[in-house]
Amino acid sequence: MSRIVKLVKTFLPLIALSLPLMSNAVAAKQFKVSSQEQYSKTLKKVQPGDTIVLADKVWKDFEIVFKAKGTKAKPITLTAETSGKTILSGNSNLRLAGEHLIVKGLVFKDGYSPTGEVISFRRNKDDLAYHTRVTEVVIDHYSNPDKFESDKWVVMYGKHNRFDHSHLVGKSNSGVTMAVRLNSEQSQENHHKIDHNYFGPRPILGSNGGETLRIGTSHYSLSDSFTIVENNYFDRCNGEVEIISNKSGKNEFRGNVFFESRGTLTLRHGSGNLVEENIFFGNGVDHTGGIRVINGDQTIRNNYLQGLTGYRFGSGFTVMNGVVNSPINRYHQVENAKIENNTLINVDHIHLAAGSDKERQAVPVDSVFANNLIVNDTDQDNFSIFDDVSGIEFDNNVRSNVTEPKLTEGFSDQNITLEKADNGLLYAKDASEKVGVSPALKVLDKEQTGVSWYAKPGREEDFDQGKVHQVKNADGLYKALEQAQSSDVIALTKGEYILDKIIPLTKTLTFKSLDSDNVATLKISRSTTFDIKDGGNLKLKDVILDGQYAPDSAGNAVIRTSKIPMLDNYRFIADNIQVSGLDINHSFHFFDVGNRSFANEIVITNSSFSKITGDILRLDKEMDDLGIYNGEYITLTDNVFESIQGAVAKVYRGGTDESTFGPHFTFKNNQVISTGKGKRNKYKASLYLHGVQVSNIEMNEFSNSAGLVIEHTVGEPQTLVKSNDFIATPKVDVKELNFPGEITATLTDNHYQAAAKK
Template identity: 35%
Template sequence: MKNFLALNLAFLLFSFVATGKDIIKVKNEAELKTAISSAKPGDEIILSNGIWKNIQIKFDSKGTKDNPITLRAETSGKVSIEGGSDLKIGGSYLVIRGLYFRNGYTPSKSVIDFHIDSSKIANNCIVTDCVIEDFTQLNRVRSDHWIEFWGRHNELSNSYLSGKSNQGPTIMVILEGNEQINNYHKIINNHFGPRPRKGGPHGETIQIGDSGTSMAPSYTTVEHNLFERCDGEVEIISNKSNNNIYRNNIFYKSEGSLVLRHGNYCTIDSNIFIGDENSDFMGGIRLINTGHWITNNYFYKIKGSEFRSALAVMNGVPKSPQNRYNQVTDAVVAYNTFVDCDTPWQLSVGANMDKSVVLPAQEIRSARPTRTILANNLIYNSSDAKAPIKAYDKIDGILFKNNIINTDYESKSEPKELQKNSFTLNKQSDWLYVPTANYTDVYNGFDFETIAKDIFGNDRSTKNSVGSMVFPVDKNKGQINKKDFGTSWFSNEAQVATPKTIQVNTQKELIKALSEASSNTIIELKSGTYKINESLKIDKTITIQSKDKKNKAILEYNGANNTAAFLMLPKGNLMLNAVILKGNNNQNAFTTKEKEMSAAYNLKIANSEISQFDYVLKTYKDSFSDTIAIDNSIIKNCKNAINLAAENDDLGEYNAEFLFITNSKFDNISNNILDYYRGGYDESTIGGNLVFDNNSVINSGKLETSGTLLKLQGIVNVTISNNIFSNNAVKTIAVLWGEKEQKESNNKIDNSGEFRTEQNLKQKMMY
């Protein structure tokens, strides 16, 4: 046996040497450049384990189909690419494996780029088993792409990408020039981890093409990927080219949709969309343009509406400019299942039905869907539900055939869009409901025989059924195993630190505790006064609270003018609870960094009192908060309260996603209570969210030059209810956006101006 193994080893070694294949291990940038320049088909270039910092790799080589050239980590995951680094690929039949990009950002326009320049474009190259984690620009509006596809027949597989918080799609497929069309790229078996909310457009996870090349054929396949909490913007995937395939992907609690924004003749088959009860922003598929087939998809608890509904079929713009909305024509939506979704079918979305609104011709979305069929779909509700269909215009261009629902439903049109059938589904997992029988009364439309299998690969030719799956269903279906996606060596299962409480008695102890604390630390203040002379920096999850809630600790900030008691840094999350915070009228209570706010912060204030500041919260351009919440607190004797209006370039950006102000009192605020601004209107971006409820606002606004107490320019979702406004020296409490159905309710107003509604609010269109 030993002799046999020795002979085989000798044979393999002889074969390797005889074919001229080399294994070259490199330890630094100079050795790497030399190895790349001399690489031959079949060679392996191995990066030594360790940190490779501030390195820009140009992998310019030519392998062959049978003998590709490989650039890989010595051990997958043990080679960290950090600092200002990137990788550009030019040539053919190249493989990159096992690299870990972290602790940095690209100095160019992309992290991994399938081209070096216009003369060195990658073809038949593979990036696999790699991770890009939090490799994001310091400035969130500086644009880049983490993966940029050029050329043809390139692949990203078995990789993990997570944490991009700056502008630009995570993956961008370029279609400029004949070298890039008919590209047949593959994006397969990847795990797209959480992408945080960006606060504006240009936060897609994948974009294939752009408006200018949207009529070009791409033939890109996006298959068997997990999209986990990809919340960057309304479009998780933005399709902007022809003939692409989206198949067998899972969209898990992601706030957005797979959007056929431009381009034609795409296939969306056998994908799973999983939502929950907690978000109105989780979407499904948005349909625009011509010739798409949407088949075998499963939607669970998709609660979004309009642009983010489970199925949104858009109205188009007649003679649409290339960057707007083309009419939906010749589309097929068949054999899909919708379980416990709120109004899952929203049709003619975006129709301009209000005749009093005057819009330019390129904005009038009056081209209704036509020559489109919805057939053999199943809608199931486990309890009473909202109406299954909402039409924003006539839907006479859509043919409905053999769609069934299990709850009562009345249609005003003939034939009825849905047929009542008292069928049942059994719950097989947290999100999967499976049929107990087949519903074989199916419509056989033109080319429907090409829908040969169901969502789990079962053959439809021998037995068929309405909905995405055919009975019986494998009992092992319904579980998501993250190990089936992404790399073999990386896990995004974060270890949550056990909360630790530190009790402090002096300002010196407070500063020391804050600087040394790990995330999730609770700092408890003994009653008394803490004189703070420099900003307290928050860059982790911290709670600061009084030990005795009835005898609150006092933080007295005596720092320089225009500084802040608390400086919010990227990834800083502060809860201030039961604390009295005082200034000297010339500083701010909370601010963000003026530059390099690479990631979002969160600020929560409860049961506290804040007084004698210039601004309670002052934000700077390019900063972004996911959530700001003020509850049961008193804010008094300040010049300004909440300022979220630093994004003034009118490019669709804004400074906070969610703002909750509840059960609180504002007294003697010289200027406005709130300035919350979003300029540059893209109607598909559903952002800016305010809840202002059960507050009292008194004796404020006497120096406010705009005459408005709550300034809400361009904010989309606004609730102002159950408040008291008394003796405020303003003409207007707030201007509400009538087109977005913003309303105030149950507010008591005494000598404080009025609410005003503007139906056609003046907004600069971004496009």
């Protein structure tokens, strides 16, 4: 017995020491759940180290609340059974609360969140997440169908959280894609990390509220966030002028790539932020921008910017003027900015003291612009100086030769030869190593971001890339429509097609004559012929549209967009079409848009329009003056408009918001004859442009027509009316509605005469 007692005394301490290890090993469990009820029951019993596995299936209308408390060594995990095969659809979302949680592998698509957030790092305003990680999740076109019902996809609260290696693409409704909130002490100085995410294409919103990432808000912008945003890929993020809107202090933006994204990384509010080692590839795409600097103590160094076309607040590089004694929500003065060792190649515009006006008079002070490399293919100076910049010290900058430079001190102008380095970036062959970006700068590969198991989107579907369906009559046309896929072509043989059905368009389709010398005639016999809905894009080429058989009712339209507000942007292109006989009753329009619809582009070329009682283009449905509008690029060239009782175009963008680039209106080489004089044309104009930000009206002939009415609503619109002939037509009427004084439009080389020459 004494020997047994001795053995027990010897091994008992060892057994006691091993019990915690054994209990820990036993405690770590994996629970697979296949229903919402199972999930709720399982969540109540998970312990540190446990994992809940959501079964591979479509989980519809699942509002997940993941509230638990793990430890640093033993987090609690919620994961997909197979990454990418656990789908959250319908009205689903995810709320996290507690500590040391991990979420992985989920996909949100085919629906939208019933609340204002898809993934929220809080359960409610008092129950937040800390030391929590969300990784390898996908949110794909999970947008509220009401385009201007604002929501957010990912919102970070609490502290020490991480969002990484995730894929966010296709947010079409209002609201920032991802946000960091500082609206309580528990969420300030949060030390979050946002890294290795793929922020995929975000379409133009046509309004404020389309940022891709925002950190803070103006109300809490004097607070520090300490958020790190690094190694993310921003691919064609085009929502609005601010791709990233920084509205707090002490954040770091490092190693990110911005690819063909319209807008800028904007230091809108907050001080002491760092922007370094970021890459901006514009590739000449319209409105691609770089970095906009506001507020104090900002450091911008070792960034590479190439091929950027943006200007003003969306330029390749902008240093703003501030407001004297600025309120918290306006523009604080730039002080102690350090702008060093950046490379700018073929950046069209560098704006200093931008936004200078009666309100923004606080010029940049105590700042440095040094050791930067600036190279352009042309000899045009890309600097624009809007106010006193003596508060910026320019030192040791190298610039390619320009004619009549606005800045000379601190710049060395040289003939610069560029060569591509191993990292794919361009460097000046003979410049000092102290100038421009470091040779060691790394360029993030897109495939290093997001997830490997979910494809990243390519280019948008385009016209004329698919199958050609040859048809001979209206019945054949309707059958072809049922069979056609996006990018297909409906090819019409010569003949008369009486269209007695409304064609709902939810695909990208082209309707064209098979032979451009023997065109088909489409006879309109309904109140509308083409009804563009979500997913629809329309191209018409080499066809005649005739209103002879249209119903005798007011308000017909050959083409319209959905009467229900649309979520998807659309395109319309017309080339070499003839439209006539839209006069069966008053207000017969060619193209009439619905409220809350948005065209990426409308292009009409080489076409003729005659005998029409309504308007050609009606893009004036957003009358609430909130900066919302119906089309980004409207282009009409080489057309003839004759005997149009309404206007050729009515384009309206109300309000004074500065967060969008458009609308853009181009009207060149057109003839406008006896147009705009109908009694129902309330603007009494052949062209009515309200709040259009970029207008180019050039080399047109207006005869016996109503005049041009142009109303400016925002500062610094770009309006050019040049080399037009006005015969028996009033002079151009330009009004400055919100900025009284001299008109800002450029009116040059226009010719007026009382009557046409015989």
